[in-house]
Amino acid sequence: MWEVFVRAGRGLSHVHAGSLHAPDAEFALRNARDLYTRRGEGTSIWVVPADAITTSDPGSKGAFFESPAGKNYRHASYYTASEGVPHL
Amino acid sequence: MTTEMLIDEADAQAAFDAIIEADSRIEPRDWMPAAYRKTLIRQISQHAHSEIIGMQPEGNWITRAPSLKRKAILMAKVQDEAGHGLYLYSAAQTLGITRDEMTEQLIEGRARYSSIFNYPTPTWADMGAIGWLVDGAAICNQVPLCRASYGPYGRAMVRICKEESFHQRQGFEILLTLMQGSPAQREMAQDAVDRWYWPSLMMFGPPDDESPNSAQSMAWNIKRFSNDDLRQRFIGMLVPQAEVLGVTLPDPELRWDAAAQRWHTSEIDWTEFHEVLAGRGPMNVERIRNRRNAHEDGAWVREAATEYARKQAEREAAWSLSSETRSLSSETRSLSSETRSLSLSKGAA
Numbered sequence: 448m449w450e451v452f453v454r455a456g457r458g459l460s461h462v463h464a465g466s467l468h469a470p471d472a473e474f475a476l477r478n479a480r481d482l483y484t485r486r487g488e489g490t491s492i493w494v495v496p497a498d499a500i501t502t503s504d505p506g507s508k509g510a511f512f513e514s515p516a517g518k519n520y521r522h523a524s525y526y527t528a529s530e531g532v533p534h535l
Numbered sequence: 536m537t538t539e540m541l542i543d544e545a546d547a548q549a550a551f552d553a554i555i556e557a558d559s560r561i562e563p564r565d566w567m568p569a570a571y572r573k574t575l576i577r578q579i580s581q582h583a584h585s586e587i588i589g590m591q592p593e594g595n596w597i598t599r600a601p602s603l604k605r606k607a608i609l610m611a612k613v614q615d616e617a618g619h620g621l622y623l624y625s626a627a628q629t630l631g632i633t634r635d636e637m638t639e640q641l642i643e644g645r646a647r648y649s650s651i652f653n654y655p656t657p658t659w660a661d662m663g664a665i666g667w668l669v670d671g672a673a674i675c676n677q678v679p680l681c682r683a684s685y686g687p688y689g690r691a692m693v694r695i696c697k698e699e700s701f702h703q704r705q706g707f708e709i710l711l712t713l714m715q716g717s718p719a720q721r722e723m724a725q726d727a728v729d730r731w732y733w734p735s736l737m738m739f740g741p742p743d744d745e746s747p748n749s750a751q752s753m754a755w756n757i758k759r760f761s762n763d764d765l766r767q768r769f770i771g772m773l774v775p776q777a778e779v780l781g782v783t784l785p786d787p788e789l790r791w792d793a794a795a796q797r798w799h800t801s802e803i804d805w806t807e808f809h810e811v812l813a814g815r816g817p818m819n820v821e822r823i824r825n826r827r828n829a830h831e832d833g834a835w836v837r838e839a840a841t842e843y844a845r846k847q848a849e850r851e852a853a854w855s856l857s858s859e860t861r862s863l864s865s866e867t868r869s870l871s872s873e874t875r876s877l878s879l880s881k882g883a884a
Contacts, residue, residue: 448628465691466625468634470837471844482618485611486698502564 448497449475451482453489461493469494555756560686563629571755574748575685576630578757580637583623584648587641588822590616592656593665601659605709609662612702619695626687642827650808651738653816660713660720660727666706667776668728668735674699675769676739684756707776714781721781728777729785736800737808739766745805770798 448468452461464483469475475494484492503511519525529535547566554561561567590613597613600606624634640646651669656662677699680692713724740762743749752758760768770789777784788801810816 465622465694466628467621470840471847474840474844481614482621485614485618504564 449479449494450497450500451475451479452493452495453479453483454491455489457490461491464488466497555684558682558684558756560689561684562686570751572630574752574755575688575757576627576632578752579623579627579630579688579691580632580640581647581649583620583627583637584641584646585652586616586620586623588648588652588826590620591822591825592652592654592818593662595656596659596662599659600662608705612666612705615698615702619698622691622694623688626685626691629687630685638830642823642830644814644823647812649738650811650816651734652822653811653818654730654734655818658723658727660710660723661731663706663709663713663724664727664731666702666704667710667780668706668731668773669738670699670702670706671772672735672738672769674703675765675772679759679765680757682756682759688757707780710780710782724780725782728782732785733803733807736766736769736803737805739763739769741805741808767797770800774798 448466450466451464453464454461464479467475467478467482469478472494476492479492479494483489548568551561551565551567551571554565561571593609593616594613597606597609600609624637627637628634637646641648651672656665674696677692677696681689681696683689683692710724710728713720740749742763743761749758749761753761773784774789786801788799790799791797792799811819814820
């Protein structure tokens, strides 16, 4: 099985479109073209064997992704003393 | 089962319930109740089978379409149906069932697909009726499914809905052309509508008190509206469209009941629906037989492609092994010529 990523146009990134079955990479590319770009949805296709993809464990959400709560200093809106200063 | 495992499952169930309560989405690696997984596998695979089988009633007219443009359009529609089936098979696979299992279930008659595809398509006007009525009903059913709680299913439905709207317009315009044609064409169009109207209404399924899966599906945010609600919505869409076409919907009782705020219709004859669903419709046997033949006759293509891929992979592995060997032996040669020149210079000293 292969996962398919399609770039809709220049300047955009590839977005996951879905999956399909194929015996090898070349077939996978052609199948992806027929299955996911019948209406010119993309200028570039990537196909990746599904088992080559490593995924994060949804269960370890909290531990794996550092909690963003209490770290508002990562956002510009946290800094109020510079309000009104030009170009800041 | 240890208490620890029970507590974990209770936690997982609570997390699942919270996601459903928040009207958010369940994704493939989330914990889900076994019954949720099972009902989705059933529903999504049946939906996929319907698309694939649905290629047949229309495929029937590709070689006999009245013009080249109509032929190209019909082929595009049938290609879309194949694509829709494939999106849905992929979505079902994220729940743990394999493509092979689903294909087998269909071919062996153990899986259901939409009853509507068990009717024959004897005239070109049937292409119009199918596009207008069958795809129209499908759209009514599928738009709410875009918000189904299972992520891959909802996303597949979004993709499908984008493509489905051309299907309905295509059918409508076929009927419009016929209704603006000769008396024989008008008769053909009306006859097709007469034959497809009631089966299309039945696509939404029996009234919900007779539909065993509805309540649980709604609680899990898979199903958003009742069968009867969807059917009413569909009729409401059709009435003005039928007026534009100039066709008569074959229900003498059909009228808007202002007091009840719903469409009053004749009683639907559900025995036909149950007969067709049980495999005794006019085309059930042929549909499955065609699918089985396509699968078996196409086996050589799958085998050849797999064998070719295997050989290519072997060749590539052998090539990279031999080129590694070649670069290793050229390294050895340069090492030994270095050694020779070193010993020569030593000897000279």
